[in-house]
Amino acid sequence: MFFKVKTSEEVLEILKGFGPSGDEKISIELALGRTLSRDVLAPENLPGFYRSSMDGYAVRAKDTFGATESLPALLDLTGEVIMGQRPDIIVRPGTAVKISTGGMLPEGADGVVMLEYSHPLDEKTIEISHAISPLENVIQPDDDFKKGKTVLEKGHTLRPQDLGVMSGLGISRVSVFQRPKVAIISTGDEVVPIDQRPEPGQVRDINSYTLSAFCRQAGAEPINLGLCGDNFEQLKDTVKQGLDRADTVWISGGSSVGTRDLTLKVFETFDNMELLVHGISISPGKPTIIAKIGSRAIFGLPGHTASAMVVAEVFLAPFLAGLSGERALSGTSYEVEAELSRNIESASGRDDYLRVRLEKKGDGLMAEPIFGKSGLISTLVEAHGLLRVDRNTEGLYQGQKVRVMVFNPIKGGSG
């Protein structure tokens, strides 16, 4: 078999080739975290009328020209704007009308004097101690959005404020990319379901739970195809089922060479299979296989949960973002800066992803690498994130500032 070990960068580039499978129109109440499949345009001007941005008095700006603390302008108070109504009063020269923030500017007025600069002399007269220019403290009809303007772009992932803005524009349904569907298969003769008591030599299924939750966290829909022994025909059927039902298939291997070989053999039974990656030059996570079957990516992941999670954080997260149609501002992933607690030697030729614990230290953070035997899962719960030690570095030093990819403590993902 020819050599397909790739670097992280090559793998990320390959994964960029996979995009979203389709879109759908949904209510904005369900759209939090979804990614737009089309630009959203303003269907109308917003706010649509001249609106005061302050509490104060609607006036003709001209009437305030030259007004100062020592030489105030005197205006006749002729009424008040009622919130939520078109005012039936007209501001004529020499007059003022009381207005609240958000109120509609009455005809004739072209500016608002803030409450702070106005002093009622009696019920009918106010003193203005500050000149305003035309349109001061006024929001114009299309100041917020002009009809037809792009409000949000295709590829944007919707945040609370985006939903708010759409509701403000009367947009109650929106086109978003479909959530990627991920078929998850756990393999290995030694793996038993979580509700079964393992006999000596057996372990419970960890990867199905971890990877399903990882998918939900990333906004994808996991389809758990359950456990599959190290049996060629059974695995082949299960993968086929995954390809039928999902946009991508993830097989988390038993971690033995035998299981990995089996996964590859099953891949090879598909006519239109193209092997893209056979090994990645990272640690942990090296024994990762990626193939393309038709238009779908299919992954053979390491069996060790800790290794599978590194592959998930580093490669599957951006892969799912791509399947979601997300056009993220890169460089804003959840990284924090921290001071390294000890020297780290670099293993040449591969990128090491160390699990690290973050501790507060003064105003900043200290990153403490967690070491442990390969195959342990306890190191996973102790870690707050991953520290990448690049294959081209000669090592990292105690006290050095490093960037840590923080495991996402995302909430709202279990619904």
Added chain:
Amino acid sequence: MFFKVKTSEEVLEILKGFGPSGDEKISIELALGRTLSRDVLAPENLPGFYRSSMDGYAVRAKDTFGATESLPALLDLTGEVIMGQRPDIIVRPGTAVKISTGGMLPEGADGVVMLEYSHPLDEKTIEISHAISPLENVIQPDDDFKKGKTVLEKGHTLRPQDLGVMSGLGISRVSVFQRPKVAIISTGDEVVPIDQRPEPGQVRDINSYTLSAFCRQAGAEPINLGLCGDNFEQLKDTVKQGLDRADTVWISGGSSVGTRDLTLKVFETFDNMELLVHGISISPGKPTIIAKIGSRAIFGLPGHTASAMVVAEVFLAPFLAGLSGERALSGTSYEVEAELSRNIESASGRDDYLRVRLEKKGDGLMAEPIFGKSGLISTLVEAHGLLRVDRNTEGLYQGQKVRVMVFNPIKGGSG
């Protein structure tokens, strides 16, 4: 009325006084993003048996002592460990048994020689070219977790790997704090429901949508009590309903002084009301009111959506984390470092929260402040995050490195 304007720090300290209201036991499949209300202890040893961490040969370490490339040890191959089964073979002196990663160590063996250091001579004999020490490449029964050991602590918010580890330990249900319930009320005579066409002078309800989504994103459960005009009795009844049904009540005001006064008047009708905050020395967001009624916090938020969102990001996010029982590692909020694109003057006496756009610049990010009239919502969708200009600073300079609180592009929150 006495002076209750507080600094950000004072407000955050006050909000720490509110904690979770109760807990519940749920399936781990629903527990992503939830916060533990009790420590999780290991109910058994994990893995529970001696387990190989490598593909290779189970041997007696003693038999390999002194073995080198030039002087290998010769061992009799007597069988193979079947995955998921207790081996019925015994490793006697001078013998070796083939074993895969994750396989159970046979009786008699105390270490595993990696495949790389073993060369089969014929079907019955292998050559070992590397000495191992006892327990090398072996995971002991309690290496991962010792029975009774704390696996995850109370206050920890559950990530995918935490669910995986619990499944590995056979823990299928877990005690978590209840999701905080948030009653949301929009006020203002000028506000109409989203599906209604606003007349001149009217605007659609934005805050209900924004704040509801903000709650879902933070793992809280919004209870939308709808619109309430500037009507004392109606608002009082709606607040009462909110106090009955939720852990906290958020009233997003019309932004006029009149509406704010009304909110305060309604607060004052409750016997056990204690006014905690009447104004915060920040901009935007100053006209925020916080009171305690019984054990519940009740908020009067600014009517401008942009201001309400600043208050939400800065104060309501940690408040909800507190109600969720979360013991977050502070300092790891979603902040990124960026270079400031221009000079910023500081307004003395208050903390300014500027909306900023982040743009890639070389390897890093550039933070570009977005300015706009007060009351606009378009600035909200353009911004990627908030930049705090501390009240004690003399300003920020172009080219200076600043930290930006990134608006959370959280996914998986709409289910």
